[in-house]
Amino acid sequence: MNAVKIGIDLGGTKVLIIAGSNEEKHPTGLDFTPFQLEEIISNFIEKHNLDPVGIAIAIPGLLNTGGDVLLCDVLPRFNGWNANNAFADISPKIRVINDIRAALIQEFSDVDDSLTCGIVMVGTAVGAAFIVNGKILNGDSGWAGEFGYFPLVVNGETKRIDTLCGGDYLAKQLGLTPKEMADLAVEGEELVLKTIAKAGYFLGVGIAGLVNLFNPRRLAIGGGTASLPGYWEGIIKGASDNIIPELWNEDLLCKVKDGSKVAAMGAMTLL
The missing domain is CATH 3.30.420.40 (ATPase, nucleotide binding domain)
Incomplete structure (x- = not known):
């Protein structure tokens, strides 16, 4: 199995998953659920024979320090969702961040x-x-x-x-x-x-x-x-x-x- 970090950009119309040279996009939408996301990520890991050393998810909306989604207008089914609980059995390290904040960190690294x-x-x-x-x-x-x-x-x-x-x-x-x-x-x-x-x-x-x-x-x-x-x-x-x-x-x-x-x-x- 390939030990990799997985980066995920969850948006109102699509979810982008990146792990090394592997990359996939899947449609989302207002009715997209946490279960669907968890299934997509599990299938991605199995398909590419990956061993995730960490999973980081960029999510639209307001998050707290514990990784809970407090408010997400574009993906309302994710209100109250906690990525740490969802992926604890898949990877030892889970990180969640607001999507715009993640983009800011990447764009202005210095x-x-x-x-x-x-x-x-x-x-x-x-x-x-x-x-x-x-x-x-x-x-x-x-x-x-x-x-x-x-x-x-x-x-x-x-x-x-x-x-x-x-x-x-x-x-x-x-x-x-x-x-x-x-x-x-x-x-x-x-x-x-x-x-x-x-x-x-x-x-x-x-x-x-x-x-x-x-x-x-x-x-x-x-x-x-x-x-x-x-x-x-x-x-x-x-x-x-x-x-x-x-x-x-x-x-x-x-x-x-x-x-x-x-x-x-x-x-x-x-x-």
């Missing part, structure tokens, strides 16, 4: 005391995490980074960044599944592309608020929705239009270095 930076991940919903003067920003109760709840006023109505920019909400707005939306965007469907570009612009406006408030050296942006055609261009337009001119430069915003693997790889740094 941190000095002067660094202020952040990461924004746009998938099913939107999340963020920040380092301020070399230290991770946690907030009073650990909730810092809930960027998806950032309010914007659009046509006289206050809406959340999640509902304006998150992939699940965009697909529902178009009456499509996320996959159908992505496929039509690649095919150049005009309405889909306009919707994506507008969402990117709104996210850029929200990011401008973060930049004007925190004055970061760099903000990295990732997630499947952010990679849709036209989304990135919308972000740049919305941000550059609204950031204080003295704070804007072309290197301020960038795409995450490790793409779709960033959260799983960040989680594995805990092992």
